[in-house]
Amino acid sequence: MSNPSASGSHASAEVAARVERRWAMLAVALVAVLVAMVIYTGLHWAMMPPSRVETIRPESLHVAGEFVESNLGSAVESDGSVTVRVVAQQYSFTPQCLLVPADTPITFRATSADVVHGFLVTDTNINSMVEPGYISTFRTTFERPADHLMPCHEYCGTGHQGMWAHVKVIDKAAFARMAAHSRRLSCVK
Secondary structure (H helix, E strand, O other): OOOHHHHHHHHHHHHHHHHHHHHHHHHHHHHHHHHHHHHHHHHHOOOOOOOOOEEOOHHHOOOOOOOOHHHOEEEEOOOOOEEEEEEEEOOEEEOOEEEEEOOOEEEEEEEEOOOOEEEEOOOOOOEEEEOEOEEEEEEEEOOOOEEEEEEOOOOOOOOHHHOEEEEEEEOHHHHHHHHOOOOOEOOOO
């Protein structure tokens, strides 16, 4: 004669094991979905960690080199892409308004003259910190003409709330006409 309590506990153990397997499979599936999302985001939106680190001397960046004031703003490169150079300092971005063409590869190169600032271009994949002593590089392509705000999103002092700039995306042909007459472009005509 079999013990009814022993067969009942055996059935309970089987039910518990089945439930635990289902939860384990759900947890593995959830981890797999999250890993797939990270891979998709990294490949599709080009949100990769920097492959190299460029440094600069913040105390002399306005005096010589890539970030002198006459070299800031948008410039057309020989391959047709556009490079935009920006300096962040308490409590503004220089230049205040960036002019870029639609449907063109854009490279933003930014640095800070003083403290850590945030670099965020609304409605794009650009969102990072700009640190003194380092050059941050971001690449994107704007699909259509639009205006984008560029606020500082890292607290940088008492005037932080007023630190913002504009990115004005214009038609590619209009940008090319403007670039034919000027080495550096800005929103101010």
